[in-house]
Amino acid sequence: MPISTRTLSPADAPELDRIQALAYGDRLQEPADALLSKIALAPEFCFAIPADDNNERLAGYLLAHPWLADQSPGLARVLTELPENADALHLHDLAVDPACSGRGVASSLIAALVHAATTHGFELITLVAVQDAAPFWQKQGFRPLRPAEGYDEDAVFMERRLESA
């Protein structure tokens, strides 16, 4: 399986839906328009890794967008604009097809985001860890800050500071 990363596009919507359904419990599923709004507003921070060479099936995807450092936008929200004074990148969603897990797909997507973040001058990435994923994120350099509301019960708001480019 290639670990090359490409930008997500609206044509990937069926694959986002397919992987979401495999990766998340019912309460964390989001409608396609909420996911597509991130791609529309911030395509340079939304990545996919194809599962095979024909590029149709995805192994995993990552959605991120500029946001305010101390806030999380919540689930199922269709974004219509980004804050003018955005001072962080918010990593909204990272999911890997379970058939492709444990092969570095998530790490490669995060590396692509970190590269894009530093290229665009961001020094902070934030996220909300759900489904007890905080230990995974700690391995990726994030630190837990506080509980987060509007996700699942044990959701944790986390951040990772980046070296400037």
Ligand SMILES: CC(C)(COP(=O)(O)OP(=O)(O)OC[C@H]1O[C@@H](n2cnc3c(N)ncnc32)[C@H](O)[C@@H]1OP(=O)(O)O)[C@@H](O)C(=O)NCCC(=O)NCCS
């Ligand atoms: C969590 C998830 C993104 C990991 O994807 P993946 O492609 O299997 O991860 P990678 O292969 O890149 O693994 C990277 C490292 O994280 C570790 N890891 C993976 N899942 C982990 C978990 N749940 N807890 C702790 N560590 C974990 C791996 O062992 C690996 O460690 P290593 O570098 O020491 O070998 C994937 O399992 C997933 O999509 N889960 C469901 C959706 C989800 O919960 N997303 C996060 C929401 S905040």
